Amino acid sequence: MSIDPTPNPDRPFDAIIVGGSYAGLQAAMLLARARQRILVIDAGQRRNRFASASHGLLGRDGMEPGAIAAEGKAQLLAYPDVQWLDASAVYATGSHDNFLLRTDAGHELRARRLVLALGVVDELPPVEGLRERWGRSVFHCPYCHGFELQQGRIGVLANGELSMHHALMLPDWGQVTLLTNDTFVPSVEQTVALAERGVAIVTGAVDRISGIATVEMADGRTLDFDGLFAATRIRIASPLPEQLGCEFEDTPMGAIIRTDALKATTVPGVFACGDAARMMHSVPLALGDGALAGVATHRSLLFD
Structure with missing residues (x-):
């Protein structure tokens, strides 16, 4: 009408x-x-x-x-x-x-x-390939999309302090790696908290996202994930x-x-x-x- x-x-x-x-x-x-x-x-x-x-x-x-x-x-x-x-x-x-x-x-x-x-x-982190996968293999809400990753490999693309919250929550949904992406440095206390939750930390800049949720690092390393989470502004x-x-x-x-x-x-x-x-x-x-x-x-x- x-x-x-x-x-x-x-x-x-x-x-x-x-x-x-x-x-x-x-x-x-x-x-x-x-x-x-x-x-x-x-x-x-x-x-x-x-x-x-x-x-x-x-x-x-x-x-x-x-x-x-x-x-x-x-x-x-x-x-x-x-x-x-x-x-x-x-x-x-x-x-x-x-x-x-x-x-x-x-x-x-x-x-x-x-x-x-x-x-x-949503204003996404400026990483090549991220926007094309938004809502498909890159997410912001674990309650909305975490279960479907079947306790697989989950990457958290750091974009500030809120990424720490993501990283501490997500081990209930899979095996978590925090990608600092040269934007977030965990404190000593935060590093201990991440370790207690079984979260791995990968330092260095992310160059681009390819495939389903493959992270290509600026130094040439390649990390495969089943899904990525990124906090947005x-x-x-x-x-x-x-x-x-x-x-x-x-x-x-x-x-x-x-x-x-x-x-x-x-x-x-x-x-x-x-x-x-x-x-x-x-x-x-x-x-x-x-x-x-x-x-x-x-x-x-x-x-x-």
Whole structure:
């Protein structure tokens, strides 16, 4: 279902959800079930579009991520008060009960509440061959992809302190080697902790990734792995939070939108959920976040 390109400005939506991936779909579902008049604006760029399967989601374990999102969208659009717009929201302003959004397609849309389910962009370490394998044999979440490596050989490509966390977690999923890549030097205490977990350490710069997950070192060494893990830096995939005046919170991965326990941002009437508003990222966590944001947004419409 698409919207009228010239909607009535005197009848704003109860809520506009910006982002139609997992968190946005879940927030929209609960608002739709509360019989609110809502609009979902989606640019069609799911963060996990590179992965062939999504794991850890009860009832959908191992399904193709796009199929999960498509099924959710179809179920959402069966509700009578839901509209959907394939576009990018590029500008937002306004305040409680009176927000204005503009899209790259020229729409001007008003809403009483906003739910920002914007997602994030992963900034990968600058290693040749890494991006082409992202989501296929190079991963960021052990809970999402670790089991499928069948306790095999796992490399952790260091990219700062967060890589230490990866290296200490991953021995539960396989035989782990930390590749320092001239970007991270474990302290004496960290080296002891790694040894206690059975983690090998390989120093030196990584030149490129080839094959499934073969690491070619700058000094000519070649190391074969069944999968690699790499911590990324993230950036929020939209200028809207800054335009609205939302506050941000720094994390080891990058800035996220600051929210309270009910997913309200620091701007009254604006809620945020999913990867742009939490440090830990996965489909199940995004769905839970979206559910909370949807309920909180409805409560705000009733009581604030």
